[in-house]
Amino acid sequence: MKKSNSETENLLETIALDLSHDFPLLALRDALVTPGSSTRILVGREASQNALKASHLYHDLLLLALQKDPDKESVEPEDLPKVGVLAHVQSVMPMPNGCWRVLVEGVVIVDLINTELLKDQNYLSAKILLRSYDSVDRSLLKLVSTEGVHLFEQYVNAQNISVEILSEIESKKDVFSKYLAMLPYIRVSAQQKQQVLEEKSLDEFCKRVNAYLQAALDVEGVVEHVRDDVQQKMQQNQKDWFIGEQIRMLQNELSDGDTDEVEKLVQKVKAKHFSKAIQEKLDEEFGRMRLMQPASPEYAVSRNFIDWFLAMPFGVYTDTALDLKKVKKKLDADHFGLDKVKDRILEYIAVLKQTNAENKAPIICLVGPPGVGKTTLVRSIAESLGRNYARVTLGGVRDEAEIRGHRRTYIGSMPGRFIQALRHAKCMNPVILLDEIDKMGNDYRGDPASAMLEILDPELNSDFTDHFMEVGFDFSKVLFIATANSEETIPAALEDRMEVVRLPGYYPHEKLSIAKDYLVPRVLKNCGVTDSETIVFNDESIQTILKEYTREAGVRELERQIETIVRKRVKETLMGKSGKLKLTPKLVEKYLGVPRFMGNRLPKPGHCGVITGLAWTSVGGEILLIETKLLSGRGHLLLTGKLGDVMKESAQIALSLVRERLQRFGVDPAIVRKTDIHIHVPEGAVPKDGPSAGIALTLSLLSAFTRTPVSPDIAFTGEVSLSGDLLPIGGLNEKALAALDAGVKTLYLPTQNEKDVVELPAPAKKGLKIHTKEHIDELIAILFPQAKKKTAAKAKKD
Ligand SMILES: Nc1ncnc2c1ncn2[C@@H]1O[C@H](COP(=O)(O)OP(=O)(O)OP(=O)(O)O)[C@@H](O)[C@H]1O
Known part of the structure; x- marks a missing residue:
């Protein structure tokens, strides 16, 4: 809590009345509080805090003394000077770190008598005598103090201290008060200020302060001088740089012009006779470039921009005769x-x-x-x-x-x-x-x-x-x-x-022709084989490459394999092997290694629940096997092989169609409730979707339930509706190609795809027996003849 000034004055009177008792004493490490000035100090030591507590008993009065060795932790009476300041504690604020922040106001300078450490209370205390400073020579004091005030004025100006302090000092009636008011502003150490307090007479007191002021002003003078010097040097450097820069620019101007890149570019642009809009754009850019440092990144951007325009083929048109x-x-x-x-x-x-x-x-x-x-x-x-x-x-x-x-x-x-x-x-x-x-x-x-x-x-x-x-x-x-x-x-x-x-992809006979007439001659030429008789690919060897080393709709891999053989042969020739090479299937294996694909990709016959389907992907047609396994369980339908939503729904439809028809085969439909049905479509990691596997899914389920295998060289593609109608599919060309390639002999399709069958190339029509059907029961009747004879039309009515 802060006390008012009038309270402090009252306290002084109290002290004057009673100086007989001891006052608690607080040792300061590096600060000196002078009478009339307020200072915040941090109090952390136990003895100091105890002294502060004790000050409550003495009207919040406390002695402050500057310890001789600021680093000493526990202070003894002999560590303290004989002169201190009696101060008034104005406020105490505890800090989170255990210290107290204390605001004190110096009241009066005192001589410390009988300083002692109160062991049981653990704090220092001392008796006091009010210290008086007498003047030996009054006229001298006047001179000294006048000079002091004058010096202080200069000091205030030099140090940028608020000039208000000067009027405050002027208002003080006696010399001592003037000097006490000056003292806190003078930047000297606490020990130096302590020496002032310890002076015996007022003259000495003032002279010491004057000496400090003079010294500070002298130092200030030197600093000022050094500052001026540095500034002068800097200005000189700047001047030198500026002149150097001008000389460099003048030299550039005087040189033959080759160095001026911008001007060279301007000439190049001029020669191109760009349109007005482009010319204006580029002129703007040149203007910017002239103001830039050639080494700057912005210059490089502008240069790049101009270069692009110079490189563009404006006005260049090749012959457009369309023959x-x-x-x-x-x-x-x-x-x-x-x-x-x-x-x-x-x-x-x-x-x-x-x-x-x-x-x-x-x-x-x-x-x-x-x-x-x-x-x-x-x-x-x-x-x-x-x-x-x-x-x-x-x-x-x-x-x-x-x-x-x-x-x-x-x-x-x-x-x-x-x-x-x-x-x-x-x-x-x-x-x-x-x-x-x-x-x-x-x-x-x-x-x-x-x-x-x-x-x-x-x-x-x-x-x-x-x-x-x-x-x-x-x-x-x-x-x-x-x-x-x-x-x-x-x-x-x-x-x-x-x-x-x-472009649907090529049939094997087309690939053969492409290889013979285009790829082999091109590869031979690219590999530097000028005589086409040196390496001969006959039909049989090309077919071996096609069947055993490639699986693609196009001919890129085929070209690559032919290239591998030619490369290896060229290497052999260069290493001394002579003679012509007539490739045979055996030699193809010698050059290309173990065949990557063996025969057709169809599974062995005799497996119940396995049906050959066909799929279309962006890289061509594919064989899509559907496998169904029945396990005793609770009627769960398990679908694996990364099937998409549409394909999953096709499987549900297929199951409903099959359940409806089981009785015809003498199978109790209730068996479905006691069976877990697992449908898998290899290759498991490849995502599959679309409705076109509907027929294959239905037949796979039926094959599994009736334990009747379907020959794998019969393939099916088509969607099935819930009423059993067969719905058309797309990508027939690619699918037929894949079927033929895999060794399929017979292909069943929905009747609505007949128009696409007409468009199939002759080899597909020749290699595949293609049948079209309207209803799933027509297919069932063919593939599962043991079913009780019912015509498709009758089944439809059911
Ligand atoms: N009908 C063809 N006659 C002759 N060469 C062919 C024929 N079809 C493809 N090729 C050859 O097959 C190689 C691959 O063809 P290309 O790179 O044009 O394939 P693409 O269809 O563009 O494939 P992608 O979709 O991967 O780009 C080329 O060397 C090309 O000359």
Whole structure:
């Protein structure tokens, strides 16, 4: 609690009245409290806290004395001086660390008499005598004090102390009070101040203070001098740098101009005769570059920007004569078969030629499994049209900036892939292949498909603005052709602008022809084998490679295997082996190692519950085996093999159809309640979905319940409704191919797929006995003849 001034004055009177008793004493380590000034001190030692507690008994009065050795922890009377200050405790505040924060106000300087340590109370105490300082020579004192006040004024100015203190000092009536008021402001150690208090006379008291002031002012003078010196030196350095910089610039000006990169660029840009909009944009950039340091990152960004414009093929158009005969010749020369696709491409080009409006025709999208020649077909189209070719791979593109470019604020920013493609193609009317358009994604970085729309839209693409280039580019003369593996995953808005042309995959006889007429000659040439007689692949060896080393809809792997054989043979030849190589199946194994695929992939006959189904995937058709196992249990249906929701539902439908028909086979339908049914579709880790396994699932269940095996070389594909009707499926071409490839002999399909059967190529029709059926009972009647004779029509009525 803080006491008021009037209270302090009353206390002084009390002291004056009674100086006979002891006062508790607190030893200070490094602070001195002078009369008239308030100071906060931290009190932590036990003896000091005890003294503080005791001060309550003495009107909150406490003696303060500066210990001689500030590092001494427990203070004895001899560690203290003979002069101290009686102070008034104004407030005490305990701190979390156990110390007390105490506000004290010095009251009067005292001589300490009989300082002793009160052992039982554990604190120091002393008797006091009020200390008086007499002046020996009054006139001298006047001189000294005048000088002191004068010095103090200078000191206040030099130290930036508030000048208000000067008027306070002036208001003091006697010299002693003036000096006591000055003392707290003078920056000397507590010990030095203690020496002032210990002076015998007032003259000495004042002289010592004057000496401190003078010394401080002298030091200040030196500091000032040093400061001025440093400043002068710094200014000189700055001046030197500035002059140096000017000299350097003047030298640049005087040099022959070769060093000025910006000016060189300006000349290059001028020579290109860009449009007004581009020229203005670049002039703006040159203006900025002139103000930049060539070593700065911003300069590099600007330079890169200009370089991009210089590299773009503005105004360069290759010959656009559309010669259909030439195109056809080139397509035939590069690719076997694909007649429908080639026709479609020729029609497309014919329309372009006729209408002369290349930007209005829809974009062709070649859809098919990998390795069927989509990419190479586009390259052939470009070549046959005499146009340059560029490829934009869209697979995995998720960021819109990949299409539109990055804004130039980022260091290392680049234009989008389409501008890059134009630069790469070196003309403004190339054929651009949009590769893997079905694998484009979108996420928080924007939707690249929507940016693509702008480029592909004939209404908008004559002025497509890339974020990096910041000016419009004309893409209307570009011929875009897209490729994809699966039509389903092409972004809908893009698909809408495209005309899909399917490449279904090759039949073995087609692969054989492609290998003989295209792949082998090409591989031989690429490997430097000039005489085609040196390595001869006969039909038998190619068929061995096809059957035992590849399993694909396209011919990429086939090409790779042929390449492996040729490479190994070339190595042998270079190592001394001479003679021609006529490949036989045995030699194929020697070069390619143990066969990877053996015979057909169908399971051994005789297994109940195993049915051969067919599936369509983005990489072609596949054999899909369905296995059913019955175990005693409680009627649970367990489905494994990563089946999708639609396929799971097909299994439920199949089970309902089978339960309904069990009685016909003399099987009690109640058995289903006591049986756990496990349906598995290998290969277990590959996700499968779709309704087309409905027939196979139903037959697999029936085969398991009736313990009647179905021959694995009969395959089934088709959806079944709950009433048993067979519904059509897609991808028949690929499925028939996979069936033929796997060794299937007979294929059952829904009647509604008859139109697709007509379109199947001759080898598929020849190699497979294809039957179409309308209802599941028709199939059951054929495969499970032991069923009580009921016609399909009758079963339908049931
Ligand atoms: N009909 C064909 N005639 C001759 N060569 C062919 C034929 N089909 C494919 N090829 C050859 O097969 C290889 C693979 O073809 P390409 O790279 O064009 O496949 P793709 O369909 O584009 O595959 P992806 O979808 O993986 O990009 C190429 O060397 C190509 O020349």
